Every structure is written in C-alpha cells, then in structure tokens.
Amino acid sequence: MTLFCDAIAARCTARSVDGARLHDTRKAPRKQTLSRRTAFAAALALAVLCGLASCDGSGSAIILKNVSYDPTRELYTEINDAFSAQYRARTGRTVEILQSHGGSGKQARAVLDGLDADVVTFGCAADIDVLAKRGRLLPADWAGRLPHASVPFTSTIVFLVRRGNPKGIRRWEDLARPGVAVIAPNPKTSGGARWVYLAAWGHALRASGGDEAKARAFVTALYRNVPVLDSGARGATTTFARNGIGDVLLAWENEALLFTRRRATRDDFELIVPNDSILAEPPVAVVDAYARQHGTEAVARDYLAFLFSDAGQAIGAKHHYRPQSEAVRARHRDTFPALTLFTIGEVAGDWAAAQAKHFDEGGEFDRIYQPGRR
C-alpha cells in the first residue's frame, strides 16, 4: 500500500523520471523481441488467471456448500459437525460443509449471480422464491418438499431492555410512547428488520381488529422513536448492548435468550415477552441446479433432512431456535416463553405482498420518513 501511494506521489511530484532524458538515451526496440515478449506475457497472464480460477480443488471428501444468513453461524457450525460425524458413521464417506454467511437478501443475490450453493438456509421464504422465480435454480414448489413448509426451526421477535426495565416496557404500545428510544434495524437493508417491522405492524393490526390506519399510526409512532436505523440486526444489537443507546431493542428471540443467559451479559439485560409477536419462519432448500451440477443432490437432501431429525432439532433448541418437533419442544419448554404467535400470512398476505406494500420504494416504511410527516 505504501508503495502504491509512493507511486502516486511520484506521479504528481518527482519530475526527474519524466520523459525526455530517458527517451534520448535508449535505442529503438527490436521488432522481433517485442512480439516474442508479448506472447510470453500473454501466456503468463493466462497461466495466472487459470491458477486463480482453479484453486478450489477438492480431495476425496464430498464438499457441500451451505449459503446461509447472518445469525446462524454458531448454529450451523454445530449442525455441520454433527451431520458429518453421522454421515461418516452411516456411509463411511467424509462430507465437508462450507458455510457462507451474510445478510439474507445479499446472500440470495450472490446465489442468483452464480454462487453455487448446494443448499440455502435463508431468513425468509421470499429470498428462496427469488432463486426459483428469477434464477430458475429450483422448482417454484420447493417449500412442499420438506415437512413444515421447509422450516426446520422458528423464532420470534421479543424485547430486550436494560436491567430493572427503567422505562417500564411491558407491551408493544409502550414502544410508541414519547420518550422511549427503540433500537431496530433498517428494513430496507436487513431481512431480520423486516420481521421486526411486520411484528409491530401485525400486532397493531390484530389489536385494532384489522384497522390499517391504526396499524400505520402505530408503526409510524414506533419508528419515530428509533434514533439509529442500523443496517443489520447485529449492528442494532451492538448499538444497544455495547454502545448503550436506546431503552429497548427489538431482537430475535434466540439472540435475546443468548444475552439473558450468558454470564457476561445476563445481569445487564432483561427479556420482555409481549403478548403476541410474529412467527418467523426461516426456510431451507436444496438448490437443484447447482447440486445436480456437483452431483451432491442426495447428500444435500440428507443434510436438510438431518435438520428435521431429533438430533438436528435438539441442536437448534440448544441455540435458542424453536424446534418443530413436539418431543424436542417439550424438553425445552422452560426455554421458550409462551406467547401468541401470528404468521406473516395473517397480517400481510405473503412475502411478495409484504415486500411490495411495506418495503419497496415509496411503500409504507418509506412513508414514515416522508418530510411532510415529520
């Protein structure tokens, strides 16, 4: 880097290397050498490019690429180890799972643009629908191929407040009160933030018996209380927990549980469970086009089936994701607080409709920030 900058500095200052003197002293180049050298350089460039392109060489292990969203890092690390062990015991073959994490929408775009995921485990169904509709990478009825509409674990949105709950936050309505600073990420840039927004919208819609004007007034009041719109859910958590901004964080249940259970943080925060919230359903799917290309269809299907098995469900519960299996859920009854969970279908139709109505340019969310409504 220093070199690079020195070079730039040299361009703008050092006059001594410039032109004339050198030009006069050198002889004209010989034609033949030049063309041979050109050929050599071209070959070299080609070799370097090929080298770069072919660096994902693989041994005998089966490689499976799981492209996932942000907060599942720890969950899939454990799932992958458990699945590999089980697969080796069953078939004698080694499977190595490569993980990729990022914002759900960003990851969907990456797969759409050619990231060859064997399986995707995303934050919302819309992001897999995009792969089916725009990319034709898997059939449109992908959700029906696994139990529970391909959703192995669910979660919800809860409140995280500071110790002692100084602002007395108990219900959704408290978040819209003047003087309460709410930390929530930006639905325009974060998939998790869309769940947060829809949880607030859904609650208000249900509480008012389906009155959209009241729901709009509620989310407007709530987001007016948001002093910082972080670009992602982890950023919002940092703002709230590390930087000490805001009175309440609208958080994923699994993150909130982590905070109130981990020794380092459990004395600083309290979990508040509202009377109702949204049932977040992050789905999983095999990306047929790429799995077929890699010859990994069978192991990819096994991998996803493992998520629904008792072993997989138990790992999910351990990481504070609500398991689908009744038996596993019964074992973790104390972990997950009881509340009414409504689905996105009940409050916004489906993801495509929710996206168009609330989050697209000029939608409900943008209207909160229109200059006239400040």
Place this chain on the structure above:
Amino acid sequence: MSVRRNNMPGFRLTLGFTVFYLVTLVLLPLSGLLWKASALSPAKFWEVVASERALAAYRLSFGASFVAALVNVVFGGLVAWVLARYPFPGRRFVDAAVDLPFALPTAVAGIALTWVYSEHGWIGQHLVPLGLEIAFRPAGVVVALAFVGLPFVVRTVQPVLLELDPEVEEAAACLGASRWQTFRRVLFPRLVPALVAGFALAFARALGEYGSVVFISGNMPLRTEIAPLLIVGRLEQFDYAGATGIALALLVVSFVLLVGINAAQAWTRRRTGEEP
C-alpha cells in the same frame, strides 16, 4: 500532456498490459453499470436520481467527504511534516500506524469509532454533555471518512517532504528569509501539488465508503443516510436498475469533481514552476 514519439523499449508490451488491466478491472464493470442503468426510462431515472431522499444523501456524501478530505489535508499534512522532519522515539511505529486505516476492515473501524464517540464511549461521554454529539450525526460521518482518508494525504505528502533539498531552505535563510517566509514562499508551494493530490484521493475514497459509515451514521433517512446506503437499500429490493441509477449519478459527479481537482493540480504545478 502531449503525445510524443516514443523511443523507449517495452512501450507496446506495457501499454498492452495497461489496456488489458484497465479494461478488465475498471472499464468492463463500469460499462456494465451503464448497461444496467439503461434499463430505466429517462423519466424513471430522473425520479430515482433526483428524489428528495437521494438529494439529501448526495448532499451528505459529498459534503462530508469534502470536509473530511479538507480536515485530512490540514492534519494529515501535519502528520507527514512531523514524520518527515523530526526524529523521535517511536517514529517508525507512528509511521506504520498511519497505514492502519488501509488495512483495517472498515466495518471494524466503524464499530470502534461508534463505540468511542457514542454517548457512553470514551470520548463521547465527555462531548455529549457539552452538546457535541458526534455518533449518529453528520459529524460522525465526517469522523469515519476522515479516518479512512488519512493515509492517502500522509502518504502523498511525506515523500515530497523527504525529497526536498535542505540546501534550498539553507539558501533561503542565507538570503535573509525568516522561518515563516521560508515555509510560506519556499516549502509550501512545493507541497501544494501533493496536498491537492492527497485531497483528491481522500475525497474519492470517502465518497464510496460504506462499511465504516453505516455504523456511525445512524442511517436516518434525509438526515444521516449516505448515498451508498441508498444503493444497498435498492439492491435489497432486487432493484438493480434503481441502484445503478444512483451509482451512476454518484459516479458522474465524482468524475467531474476529480477532473476539476486534477486540473487544479496541474494549475498549481504550473504556478509553482514544477512543470517542465
């Protein structure tokens, strides 16, 4: 610069490489940008590019980048001066530290800066009671951009300072110039082109910065939303055309500004008699 008859060997080879390199790394992606943006009708393009939110975002992006680059010219120039002129213990360490903003992932920088400058942070807790809020305000954006731009100014000015011949200053002193006169009349004019170049680099770098700013700015629409964030927001909606529309507007304005800065640089160089 005029095109001259060239007798240097290796001209065609190096030119070939240059063209190949620039085409694959710069021109192809940029033409892709143009092509994507052309999916918008002119009316729609204008609506995207000139919406109130977009205008507010450009104002913040260009304004904050400009201020940050200006701050860097002053303080980065000072850092370069200290590093080039005074031997002191730990100089090599400081010299290396200047490059840190190059190496550090910008998100890490953003999180650290936000933490330090927010209400309960080390610096913020002293500033906020005085009414000086930095994090989640446009001032925070300037701080983050000043951070990423600092090495550009230092690294352009430092080598120039090192190359200045001490004899010139000695001559000035012998001829009766005061220290201030020596600096103003002899040293400073030689530094101006490097300072302008450093400014241009820091400014250009700041315009596209996303990673560190999104943490410290608070991202409030119309107030602390930078233009790159609008682009990311559009991409999240799979609105590639809208995103590239804003990107294109940003690019055209930056290009015009950079051409202007380069012209200014050429002018200062001529004025200071550096041009052959």
